[in-house]
Amino acid sequence: MLQSKHSEAFLAVAETGSFEQAAIRLNITASAVTLRLQTLEKNLGHVLIVRERPCRVTQAGQSLLHYLQHSKLLEQNFMQNLTGQTENSFYQINIATNADSLATWLLPLLKDILIEEKFVIHFHVDDQSQTHHLLEAGLVNACVATESKSMKGCIADYLGTMHYRFVATPQFIQQWFSDGLTREALRSAPAVIFNEKDQMHMHSISKIFGLNPSQYPHHFIPSSTAFVDAITMGLGYGWLPDFQNQKFLNDGTLIEVSQALSIDLPFYWHHWKQQSEPLEKLTALLQHHAKSYMDLI
Numbered sequence: 001m002l003q004s005k006h007s008e009a010f011l012a013v014a015e016t017g018s019f020e021q022a023a024i025r026l027n028i029t030a031s032a033v034t035l036r037l038q039t040l041e042k043n044l045g046h047v048l049i050v051r052e053r054p055c056r057v058t059q060a061g062q063s064l065l066h067y068l069q070h071s072k073l074l075e076q077n078f079m080q081n082l083t084g085q086t087e088n089s090f091y092q093i094n095i096a097t098n099a100d101s102l103a104t105w106l107l108p109l110l111k112d113i114l115i116e117e118k119f120v121i122h123f124h125v126d127d128q129s130q131t132h133h134l135l136e137a138g139l140v141n142a143c144v145a146t147e148s149k150s151m152k153g154c155i156a157d158y159l160g161t162m163h164y165r166f167v168a169t170p171q172f173i174q175q176w177f178s179d180g181l182t183r184e185a186l187r188s189a190p191a192v193i194f195n196e197k198d199q200m201h202m203h204s205i206s207k208i209f210g211l212n213p214s215q216y217p218h219h220f221i222p223s224s225t226a227f228v229d230a231i232t233m234g235l236g237y238g239w240l241p242d243f244q245n246q247k248f249l250n251d252g253t254l255i256e257v258s259q260a261l262s263i264d265l266p267f268y269w270h271h272w273k274q275q276s277e278p279l280e281k282l283t284a285l286l287q288h289h290a291k292s293y294m295d296l297i
Helices: 004-016 019-026 030-044 059-083 099-117 131-136 170-177 184-189 199-211 226-233 240-251 279-297
Strands: 091-097 119-124 142-145 155-170 192-194 219-220 238-241 261-273
Touching: 004 019, 004 030, 004 059, 019 030, 091 099, 091 131, 091 279, 099 119, 099 155, 099 226, 099 240, 099 279, 131 142, 131 261, 142 279, 155 184, 155 240, 155 279, 170 184, 184 192, 184 199, 192 199, 192 226, 192 238, 199 238, 226 240, 238 240, 261 279
Parallel strands: 091 119, 091 142, 192 219
Antiparallel strands: 142 261, 155 238, 155 261
């Protein structure tokens, strides 16, 4: 049986990475945090935290962390559903999404329902190939992902497809791709990648040209806006969705380097079969209107 004070100590250390910071969060001493964690580990028969700087969770600790975070989310949803909304209260929804969706179609689509229904959203941003893992771990209520297969107890609704083009500035193309887009040219030309989880870029370059990121120079720019800026500044080449690159293609700031390298990326809305009324409203909105919003980009 998990005792709350022991679980709280573990959760605080796991989330802060420090016994001292956990003590500050819980308003107790660091030695008390240590004692509670040691008791929990003894009761469960597993080491849960590796005592390093920062601290990190073991495999057993990761399972417990997911369980406790999921439990917190369920409790929050239960209390919100039980107490209902008051005049000044908002219903919180946790959603995982990729940065491009958040920067283009997702917020404009959700804007009216967030205002009218008094919802607030805590977005968790990750690569589109990874967001469904956050739902699986119980860290979010739903997610936008490229994974088409739903996990047990969930539904994956098709939302629409985003079209990505392989682009760069005319000056960049002249400097790096003057002899064509070749494997050797890509070994020298700097790329713009969102982060180390940017599977679309890294998988495409690997599949078509047989290069992994260690074989070509690249920037990591984990901001959708700054990502666009970097490419339009001529810092590198990359894939941009039409909503972000269309005006730059129209005015000549960017050029599509190769139409053959364009990518159509389908997106899905993953959610639990049993969900709260606010989430049902949000799901219905996405089911009926996401495709039309995505078609605009």
